[in-house]
Structure formats: structure tokens, C-alpha cells
Amino acid sequence: MASDRQGAVEAADASRPLPPGQRHVHGWPVSHYGPVPRFRPERWNLRVHGATADGAERTWTFDELAPLSHVTVVADLHCASGPTSTDHEWYGIPATAVLDLVPPAPEVTHVMAWAEYGYSTNLRLADFTASQTLLATHHNGEPLTAEHGFPLRLVVPHLYGYKSPKWLRAIEYLTEDRRGFWEERGYHNIADPWKEQRYSYQEQDDDGAHPPGR
Numbered sequence: 779m780a781s782d783r784q785g786a787v788e789a790a791d792a793s794r795p796l797p798p799g800q801r802h803v804h805g806w807p808v809s810h811y812g813p814v815p816r817f818r819p820e821r822w823n824l825r826v827h828g829a830t831a832d833g834a835e836r837t838w839t840f841d842e843l844a845p846l847s848h849v850t851v852v853a854d855l856h857c858a859s860g861p862t863s864t865d866h867e868w869y870g871i872p873a874t875a876v877l878d879l880v881p882p883a884p885e886v887t888h889v890m891a892w893a894e895y896g897y898s899t900n901l902r903l904a905d906f907t908a909s910q911t912l913l914a915t916h917h918n919g920e921p922l923t924a925e926h927g928f929p930l931r932l933v934v935p936h937l938y939g940y941k942s943p944k945w946l947r948a949i950e951y952l953t954e955d956r957r958g959f960w961e962e963r964g965y966h967n968i969a970d971p972w973k974e975q976r977y978s979y980q981e982q983d984d985d986g987a988h989p990p991g992r
């Protein structure tokens with residue numbers, strides 16, 4: 779079993795190149811700001827709010843998410859500080875399902891993903907609706923562990939890790955871009971690892987939502 783997994787990781791290393799400036803790390807390090815929240819099912823919900831088509835917000839308890847459609851996505855996870863952990867098999871609700879269930883107003887251009895303790899990250903609508911973006915409940919066939927985001931984590935595999943918030947609690951529809959937690963603290967607004975968009979000083983005029991003073 780362990781050797782099978784090892785073989786799978788090596789195959790993935792060989793077939794998927796790393797983005798520029800990234801280094802492969804073995805295993806799956808834990809990296810985030812602040813404490814790991816405890817899951818209290820009776821107090822937990824997922825909320826979609828902001829500029830919805832009908833102006834109403836919608837919430838689900840954790841159990842209410844189970845009947846929604848699910849997908850599996852295999853991808854690497856690229857931290858903007860350099861390490862890439864490879865071959866994660868995520869399972870969860872495709873982000874497009876959220877858009878189908880709660881249609882956004884026509885003016886919506888971005889979303890803010892909100893996590894426990896006020897962590898947030900902003901995404902262009904096209905990055906949120908990308909086919910590989912999902913609200914993950916499971917990793918490699920097991921429920922997420924607490925330190926990797928249990929019970930629910932947004933995973934946006936084609937962007938740096940700070941765009942994949944653990945302990946997801948809400949999606950806010952935005953009619954104009956607004957910077958999230960790391961985006962306000964010097965990290966790139968778009969975060970495409972293949973373009974090495976790590977820091978806000980690298981932003982071009984069309985990357986939007988400029989930090990204060992620019």
C-alpha cells in the first residue's frame with residue numbers, strides 16, 4: 779500500500795512539470811496562518827451571499843451538502859513561498875454547482891472566499907468556475923484532516939495555495955474586485971504559478987484591485 783502510493787507520486791513527478799521557481803516536497807506539509815479551528819456541526823454552515831441574482835443568501839448545514847454532485851480532481855499544491863506537494867486527490871463539490879444553485883447577479887465579476895477566523899481570498903469569477911475548482915471534503919479517499927481544512931476546503935489547483943482556503947465558510951459574490959487576506963499583505967492578486975505571480979509588486983495594470991498607494 780505504502781509502496782503503491784510512492785510509485786504513484788513518482789509517476790506524477792515525472793509527468794507533471796513544476797511551475798517555475800517551485801521545489802518538490804515529499805509528503806504534505808501543513809502551512810497556514812493562525813490556529814486550527816474545531817468543527818462544531820451544530821454551529822457550522824456554508825453561506826453564499828453578496829450579489830446573488832435574487833438578492834437572497836443561501837446557507838447549507840454540513841449534512842445538506844452530501845446530496846450535491848461530487849467530483850474527483852487530482853492536482854499539485856503550490857505554496858507561493860516555494861514548496862509544491864504533489865498528487866493530491868481531492869473529492870468534493872464542483873464550484874460550478876454553487877453557481878447553479880445560487881445564480882449570481884449579471885454584474886458579478888469576482889468572488890471572495892471566506893474561511894474561519896476571517897481568512898479570505900479573492901478570485902476572478904473565471905477562476906472560481908474553472909472545471910478543476912472544487913469545495914473539497916475528502917483527500918486521497920479520506921475526510922480532510924483538521925489541519926488541512928476539515929470539514930470543507932476550497933481548492934483552486936491552478937493558482938498558488940493561498941487561493942485555496944481551508945475551513946471554508948462562505949462565498950461572497952462581488953461586483954468589483956476586492957483584495958483578500960494575503961492579497962492585502964503583499965501577495966499577487968491573481969496568483970498564477972505558471973506566470974510566477976507571487977507578489978503584488980509584480981502586478982500589471984490589468985491584474986486589478988491595486989493595493990493602496992498604487
Ligand SMILES: Nc1nc2c(c(=O)[nH]1)N[C@H]1C(S)=C(S)[C@@H](COP(=O)(O)O)O[C@H]1N2
Nearest residue numbers: 808809810811857893897939940942943944
Ligand atoms: N484558512 C486558511 N486557509 C489557508 C491558509 C491560511 O492561512 N488560512 N494558507 C494558505 C496557504 S498560503 C497555503 S500554501 C495552503 C497550504 O495548504 P496545506 O497546509 O494543506 O499544505 O493553505 C492555504 N489555505
Ligand SMILES: [Mo]
Nearest residue numbers: 857858939940
Ligand atoms: Mo502558501
